[in-house]
Amino acid sequence: MSQDIVTARDLIRSLPAVLRRFPSIARGLYYYAVKDDQKELTLGKLIERNAAKYPNRPAILFDDRTISWQEFDVWSNRIAHYLKDQGLVKGDSIAVLLDNRPELLAIVAGAGKVGVACAMLNTSQKGKVLTHSINLIEPRMLVVGEELLDHAEGIRHDIQLRHSHPLQYLSDTNTLNMFGDAPDGYVNMAQEVSQRSGTRPVLSNPVVMGDTAVYLYTSGTTGLPKAAPGSHRKFVRAYGGFGMLSLAMEPDDVLYCTLPLYHGTALLVCWGSVLAGGSAIALRRKFSATAFWDDIRKYNATTFGYVGELCRYLLNQTPSDQDRNHHLTKMIGNGLRPSIWKEFKKRFGVDMVAELYASSEGNIGFINFFNVDNTVGFSTAPYKLVKYHEGTRDPVRNDKGRLQEVKKGEPGLLIGEITKKWAFEGYTQKDATEKSTLREAFKKGDAWFNTGDVLKEIGCRHLQFVDRMGDTFRWKGENVSTTELENIIDGSGMVQEAIVYGVEIPNTNGKAGMVTLVPNDPDAAFDTDKLFAYLQENLPPYAVPVFVRVTHAIEKTGTFKYRKVDIQKLGYSLDQPHVDVYAWLPGTSGYTQLTPALVADIDSGGVRF
Structure with a gap:
């Protein structure tokens, strides 16, 4: 059992590094705290800023391709115009079935510029589960890559798409200049997009921060997936909170991402951090432990996105004199176990572990801002750790029907207060949203998001992950x-x-x-x-x-x-x-x-x- 404790001395020791990040922290605080959902601060605006400020710097690295911020912005504008020409309007959605490649980010960006949300489909899904995920959103179109065409063909007659040309196809090539041939029944999207204007689309009903940008799905490990809407606000919060407050990303930084972009850690956290620095994201379709460090050196990566198991796979590789032959100093993600935390940092020479706690649908997040070992850090959002019934997601209520906080240092069920600033966007299914909402928790009229996770405070308001309820x-x-x-x-x-x-x-x-x-x-x-x-x-x-x-x-x-x-x-x-x-x-x-x-x-x- 872990006995980690965070002390004031730990935080003081980290202050010199924090002070060096101060200009970035000051900017990050603004973006992280923006409240006005009607503000025209969106994913598209963040991309346009980088295109204006760093037009020729790389935005995406993939295989041997380099796409600059200006090229990426123009590309996303063409996609936006194409979707607009197809009659899609703000509030509509499309489903996206693509591997990790530049086209996926371009579609999310282009759709976001006209207020169309992208449902980020899990590429491992097939058959009934994939059908369920698509029909849950009721999208206008399905965009499918050549690499996943078999998945789409298997369910094309079972899905409900509300458009005269619902099936959009992207060949598995550099679709900026190689369009390939679309199969019967599919529109060659890349070819159509290439004929559109590269200027920013003008809308009579502008996109705002509170509009839905993406739908992210639960993994479905315990049943059929649920879809959680993610607003542009989530990109803005990741931009300020992870990219500026925590990592202090700069234009020279390169973040290497092998995590699937249909998942929030990759799409929101990793890409959001890259947007904040005008940095580059280096993509790989799937994680490979044997190719990892060669890719880090190839792309001159300074940062990478992780989940705990990925780090374990890297540690399981035979030690090499090349383990520190790289410029990687930062990592951001979640699930790094205390049992391998220090070993990983020491072996590979990583200085900063920006461990975080968050969920695609939730209203609360924690970040290891002070770079202390074995903690998810702290949060400025209102939260409590409360007593719970073992083996369930249910909190304990007292005789008055109220929840009870645990003592400091004891494991407790994490709940986040739902307020205007800390909204709970929930799921597309209202019953699932209500099931995760705790009402009348401490007083009449209050509402809290039930994370279903058990954490404990280990000092200085820093938390450590203990268990997922049901585990x-x-x-x-x-x-x-x-x-x-x-x-x-x-x-x-x-x-x-x-x-x-x-x-x-x-x-x-x-x-x-x-x-x-x-x-x-x-x-x-x-x-x-x-x-x-x-x-x-x-x-x-x-x-x-x-x-x-x-x-x-x-x-x-x-x-x-x-x-x-x-x-x-x-x-x-x-x-x-x-x-x-x-x-x-x-x-x-x-x-x-x-x-x-x-x-x-x-x-x-x-x-x-």
């Missing part, structure tokens, strides 16, 4: 945090990655702990005795996983989230080929490999846990 299980009358248990297992030095969850055993109360892990050396026999001894030394008996599944890979979503529900459904079954499952049987002092006969004995209640 806690109860065994032997004790509550076990999966996140903290994963951190312990990480520290064994025996695994590349590990995911912990609770599974049901017939005729027992609660859920028994189970870990699915990938060994450091998947080709060698895994030493379960060594793991058991380590767990016994570092955990109370009730927290030692009862079951261990050893595998070569753990399936994840496109945003590096584990498909925990699917793994959990497997339980301790032996249904997966080439996978070994072990159990800590009662009265034994180690793990025993399961056989079909032993599984049947457990299922029938013959083994009494």
Whole structure:
């Protein structure tokens, strides 16, 4: 269990670095705090500023392509005119199904200039899930890249698009000058866009900060995805809060992004930060641990966007004398576990970890402004940490029906107050929005956003992520945090990655702990005795996983989230080929490999846990 504490001395130690960023911080405070949703401060305006100020500096780097800010602005204007010519107006939406490539950013920018929102489709979705995601928004058009045409073809007759030419196609080329041929039933969008004006479109009903710019989807790991509208305000807040307040981005900076652009961390946080500095974003379609540092050197990147698992993959690579041969000094993202935080910084020479806490739909965010280890930082938004019912998203209410704050240092459910300044944009489904809203929490008429996450204060109003609600299980009358248990297992030095969850055993109360892990050396026999001894030394008996599944890979979503529900459904079954499952049987002092006969004995209640 982490014992990290943030002290005043930690903050004072960081002051020299903070003071060097002061001009950027002063600008960032303005943009982060802008309240007027009717202000014509939008994504398009931010791009136009960079085009005027840094016309010839790179805006996007991709493979061997370099697109300047002026070229990008003109390109987005052409897209805006095309959409306008097709009868799309402010308040309409289009669905976007593209890999990480410049065309995706250009479409988001161009659509935003005429008030059309882009639904950012998860590129791993197919069939019914993809159909659901598209129909949820009721877009006018679907823009699909050649690389994902099969996904679109599989559902084209099931989706509801409200336009006479609903299917727009982009070849998998440099579409600024190579249009390719569109398949039957699709419009060659790049060819049409090339014939439009590159001047800024003029609207009778201008786009304002409160208008929806994008729809971002939940990952759908626990059911069908939900769509969360993201206004231009979210880009402006990321521009000021992450790009200026935290990273102090400059024109010479290059941010390397392999995270999928359909996700908020990449689109809002990473691109928003780049916009703030007039910097460049270097894109790669998908993350590659082996190509990562070569790309960092190729693009001369100074910053990169991360999620915690990405950092783990990099650490799992064999150490090299090239590990510090780069100019990368900053990183921004979320989910970096305390167990690898300092090791990552030390090995790769990274100075600043701008860890953040936020969600696509939420109204609250935290940022590690002072660059302190093992914290998501602090927030200026109004929030509270409250008592909650274990294993649920539900807060505890007292006899008067009010919520109760936890004591300082205790884990609590994070909730953010919903105000005019800190609006909760919610989901497209009103019932889902209402389900995440807590009313009459502390007084009559108040409303709070329920994040569903447990955090704790570790000093100086800095928080540390503890657990995601539902990722806690109860065994032997004790509550076990999966996140903290994963951190312990990480520290064994025996695994590349590990995911912990609770599974049901017939005729027992609660859920028994189970870990699915990938060994450091998947080709060698895994030493379960060594793991058991380590767990016994570092955990109370009730927290030692009862079951261990050893595998070569753990399936994840496109945003590096584990498909925990699917793994959990497997339980301790032996249904997966080439996978070994072990159990800590009662009265034994180690793990025993399961056989079909032993599984049947457990299922029938013959083994009494």
